[in-house]
Amino acid sequence: MTAVAIQSPAGGGSRIDVRLRHLASQGRKALIPYITAGDPTPRMTVELLHALVAGGADLIELGVPFSDPMADGPVIQRACERALNQRTGLGRVLEMVTEFRRRDGDTPVVLMGYLNPVETMGMECFAERAHRAGVDGVLIVDWAVDELEPMVAPLRTHNIDRVLLLSPTSSESRVAEIAGHASGYLYYVSLKGVTGSDRLNVDSVAEKLQQVRRHSRLPVAVGFGVRDAATAHAVAAVADAVVVGSALVATVERHLGAPQQLAGALTAQLAELRSAIDSQRIIS
């Protein structure tokens, strides 16, 4: 396999390309919220996805629960446990996306999770079902580019973008290799640590992103460690998209006793992040 960049799986560009290009043309940065499917209950997930869009989400990363989420901090670990206690498997997550698509045909959805549930379903079967459900991309945390090969063809066939991770420890040659295999956007892990860490250093992120942009024209999202309006604002100054996960899942957790107020709380939290990001609108 060559390292030729596959910018767009379909002729006209994927839903992700369209959305991110549109934002870039307006000089705006994308807001990408993450929640874990099935948390606090499987029945609430679709409602929460719409609530995120209502608060200003440009694209959604929907977590597929896994029993051994080794890259996640305690907040998302607990979300996975809650979801799995209610048997939220990959098949059920795809049904949720199908239901979400009945009312929202525009907001791109990226499934984020770990490899074993996908492999257990089977690559081809997963790609086909995910496409049918209206999934636009996948981000599989423990799928390093070195092992990607078996997934490339099924995903390409079904027009699903491969969002790949870059980290502070990725060497320049590695950045180039990963950039060559990614589509949709690149996800830069802002710090050495698990999701929900609080060691974000925006200066070092900015420096690394310069290196990334020498190797790819794909938009770059930054996540891990964005927890409030201030950090979102700071990251938006250097990235194309800001990913917020653990901070939202913590909101879910705080509302376990008051689920009827959860959707409104998430919408409000998103709106605050949205205005923090937009407050530095750059016209390029």
Add this chain to the structure above:
Amino acid sequence: MPRQPDPWTATINFVTRFQQRFPDDRGHFGPYGGRFVAETLIDPLQRLEAAYWRLKDDPQFRAELDRDLSLYVGRPSPLYPAERLSAKWGGARIFLKREDLNHTGAHKINNTVGQALLARALGKTRIIAETGAGQHGVASATVAARLGLKCVVYMGAEDVQRQSPNVYRMKLLGAEVIPVTAGTRTLKDALNEALRDWVTNVDDTFYIIGTVAGPHPYPMLVRDFNAVVGREARRQSLEMLGRLPDALVACVGGGSNAIGLFHPFLDDTGVAMYGVEAGGLGLPSGKHAASLSAGRPGVLHGNRTYVMSDDDGQILSTHSISAGLDYPGVGPEHAWLKDIGRVTYTTVTDEQALAAFHELARVEGIIPALESAHALAYAAELAPRLPRDAALVVNLSGRGDKDIFTIAKREGIELL
């Protein structure tokens, strides 16, 4: 009776010099192994691999490792002819490879001595480790103390309970033991937590993985450090018997003691090999830890191998009386050896292991680890089926002092 064609003989036509061929340069054993981790860990894994290749055959490194194994660990460990046990069980002569006599009481120290030297060569000042039964945690704390490195050991909260003597030993050795309360609160969750620590503290921290699992290069280097067991057993067998043994038996959780014994014999086609998994309450009960015998291929903890998982790909909780075997995955090389038929994998139940535990104590005056008692229990089945002149080597991978509280509790006896 005509001999059945041996799948191994066919395979070896292609795979000559097995020992040097696997894994391939990307860490694959056939379809298994590899490197399935978050991107942040790729760079430290590449550095570890490079350091290992540089030092592996370096005369100074080898000399230091050999000196540590001899003067600190106490190698070679004896290959002990268990005459009374052989007479009791009938059939083959049973030899015990006495890894229980090593410093810290198990084979685990072979690997930690080696990895500690790698840690020092890489300039790391902090050691982390996961542990199930506590043997690997103790062995890691031991080498960290000796080299003056800080040591943090992750241990499932349930294992902290059932292996309390080892928890105290680690603390005496200066290590910090962190109980893991996530998930099933056992070895797999300790591994997750150690990986999370490593990804956070990757600059100064060396992760000593205790078994032949995890991302490449761990399955290879843990195997290589443990292969001293098989090399010695091979030499001792030639010296004592004038020939190689007919069969090898070892317990398999992650599989480090088994691969250590098996690996130097892989090219010896006349030597049969049996890996014994924890059958728990029996395979039909679902309460076991037999990933090779009852699991399916999947990806866990950085490698593709056989795992115990459900139809949604979620990792299942496992059961074994032995904390060291209570793991839902297995080293990728074992997965490959199973598929090509070179090693036969089987199970024994908690009850069978307990019976063998008591038998060895009473008949030979050796208290085995509950893990090793699984290998003994299978030897009790196998030996009577073999002729009297056959030689069977069982890896007595650890001593049972750590397990006396578990045994006593099960028998309704209260110890302090």
